[in-house]
Amino acid sequence: MKLLQGSFFLCGLLFAANISVAADAGYEAGKAYTIITPQQAKLSDSDKVEVLEVFWYGCPHCYRFQPYMKRWLEHNADNIRYIRLPAVLNKSWAIHTRAYYTAQALGVLEDIHDPLFEAIHKHRRSLNNDEALMAFFEEHGVDNKTFRKAFYSFSVSGKVKQAEELTRRYQVSGTPAVIIDNHYYTGPRQAQGSYEELINIVDFLVTKAENENKR
Numbered sequence: 001m002k003l004l005q006g007s008f009f010l011c012g013l014l015f016a017a018n019i020s021v022a023a024d025a026g027y028e029a030g031k032a033y034t035i036i037t038p039q040q041a042k043l044s045d046s047d048k049v050e051v052l053e054v055f056w057y058g059c060p061h062c063y064r065f066q067p068y069m070k071r072w073l074e075h076n077a078d079n080i081r082y083i084r085l086p087a088v089l090n091k092s093w094a095i096h097t098r099a100y101y102t103a104q105a106l107g108v109l110e111d112i113h114d115p116l117f118e119a120i121h122k123h124r125r126s127l128n129n130d131e132a133l134m135a136f137f138e139e140h141g142v143d144n145k146t147f148r149k150a151f152y153s154f155s156v157s158g159k160v161k162q163a164e165e166l167t168r169r170y171q172v173s174g175t176p177a178v179i180i181d182n183h184y185y186t187g188p189r190q191a192q193g194s195y196e197e198l199i200n201i202v203d204f205l206v207t208k209a210e211n212e213n214k215r
Contacts, residue, residue: 027204033186040169040182046081049209051202052179054085054172057096058128061188062176063121066114068195069176072202080206087175088164092128099133101159102150111140178202181209 029035042050053069055062073082086097103112119125119136127133130151137147150156170179177187178198184205191198 027201032190032201033184033205034171034190036170036179036183036185042182043083044081047213048079048081049181049206049213050081050083050179051076051206052083052085052170052182054087054167054170054175054177054179056087056089056093056175057099057116057120058093059175060121063117065176065188065195065198066117068199072199076206085166085170085179086163087167087172087177088160089167089172089175094160094164095128095130095133097160097163098151098156099127099137101156101163102137102147104159105150105153105156106142106146108137108140108142112137115140180205181213184209 027033043052044050055065084100086093086100088094088097099116100109100113103109103116116127116136120127125132125136127136134144134147134151138144170177170182170185172185174187174189177185179185180202186198186201186205188195188198191201
């Protein structure tokens with residue numbers, strides 16, 4: 001029995017040591033991530049840690065980051081509250097933000113999201129105006145009248161303005177970016193250009209936020 005107790009004790013020490021190593025992974029504020037001050041309000045009423053992916057359809061880095069984020073979500077989606085934010089860093093980005101919320105309003109976002117990235121970056125299509133986007137949506141089953149009604153709607157316009165405001169409040173300086181619990185901000189620059197390292201930092205910050213929320 002004493003030997004068994006000793007084994008449990010040793011396992012406990014090893015487990016604690018692993019947690020300590022994970023918590024001290026060398027990711028420092030100001031280097032691997034920045035702290036958003038003041039901390040922003042959550043965008044949902046979920047008790048889970050919010051993970052906000054900030055992107056722009058015209059950004060090649062965002063396009064290349066997609067497979068990494070998808071793989072991470074396959075293992076973590078049930079433990080976090082995942083939200084996308086189409087950034088508006090300047091006026092020219094707003095039309096793609098409007099396209100995102102149009103697809104969302106029409107219930108075709110998951111059918112449109114990846115193909116829109118691919119159309120721009122893989123097939124080199126110029127989708128920078130409403131006519132080109134309308135044709136693209138039509139290719140994916142949305143007739144022109146339905147597209148126009150949603151694209152120019154008051155609700156979609158309101159969401160575009162909200163996205164612009166959130167881009168400012170989160171102090172977004174480039175895309176892609178990942179914001180954890182509206183408090184921690186990281187991106188490829190903080191990860192030295194490595195998307196794998198960026199995912200490691202996201203993992204670290206999610207664990208950090210979970211631990212802080214338990215206090």
